Amino acid sequence: MKCLVTGGAGFIGSHLVDTLLGRGDDVLVLDDLSTGRRENLAAALDHGSRARLEELDITAGEAVLGATEGFGPELVFHLAAQIDVRVSVADPGFDARSNVVGTVNVLEAARRVGASRFLLASTGGAIYGEGEGRTLPFSEDERCEPGSPYGQSKLAAEGYIDHYRRTRQTPATALRLGNVYGPRQDPRGEAGVIAIFCGLALDGGVPTVFGDGAQTRDYIYVGDVVAAMLAATTTDAAGPLNVGTGIETDVLRLAELIGPLAGRKDFEPRRAAPREGEVQRTVLDPARAEAELGWRAETGLEAGLAMTLDSLRG
Secondary structure, eight states, rough: OEEEEEEETSSSHHHHHHHHHHHHOEEEOOOOOOSSSSSGGGGHHGGGGGGEEEOTTTTTTTHHHHHHHHHHSEEEOOOOOOOHHHHHHHHHHHHHHIIIIIIHHHHHHHHHHOEEEEEEEESSSHHOOOOOOOOOOOOSSOOOOSSHHHHHHHHHHHHHHHHHHHHSSSOOEEEEEOOEEOOTOOOSSSSSSSHHHHHHHHHTOOOEEETSSSEEEEEEEEHHHHHHHHTTTSOOOSOEESSSSSSOOOOHHHHHHHHTTTTOSSOOOEEOOOOOOOOOOOOOOOOOHHHHOOOOOOOHHHHHHHHHHHHHHH
16 A cells, blocks of 8 residues: 655654554655654665655645655655644744645645545644643543644644545544654653653753643553554544543653663652643543544553663663
């Protein structure tokens, strides 16, 4: 099967590419390498003609269309995005071009080649907004209250997914991901608290906890996310669908788990002032994904943390 993966040189995308190649698919990756890394695809590109990387920006509609038509994919996985909340606040226009216009460009290309399935990697926490004082875990029927331009742009992209599905007969689904972690996530970045904490634990540093450390997230291992994406290609589920564990974990608990796994008895968090606008609580209800996709997260947090640490040890 021919599969197009936008953002395929990124953290999640490269794991998806490896899995697709492992089952015998041909894969075209579209990535501008602004945040993705060519080395994430080193093993994939060794498959010769079965895997190819084309460097382009998804906001360039004609380039996206040309690459897609030249390849003729049956499945389209759209993971390329602007994912930094701070960037979205500083430059909402750039965020919207990447996440809304970029999505429309890839959707339109998928429609023109008659792709049998289009999957959007969306977001859970940033779309639902603050969970404190609301019914948790969030189901897909919960009202959406994005607290940042990033969350709003992803919600708008989901609207286009629904529009193309209803009016242009493009089989498309949005998956609302929890906080994804695992090997290849950059420990030097601001996003991905698990990657940051793991990097500090191995390098002799200590974690910084903002506020009281009671902020909760739904942490899901990257392998489980890839499994959900593949499951979503085998059904006609319209979505959106939550892809999470349904388990809240606070930041202090992460530090408590990571320290011993890294062999650190001195991994005590440093406290800092709360960050303005940070969501205090969020967790996703995965029941609909389990019912419609036959999928559920299989990797426990401690096992996932151990695999993440092992990958950073090299």
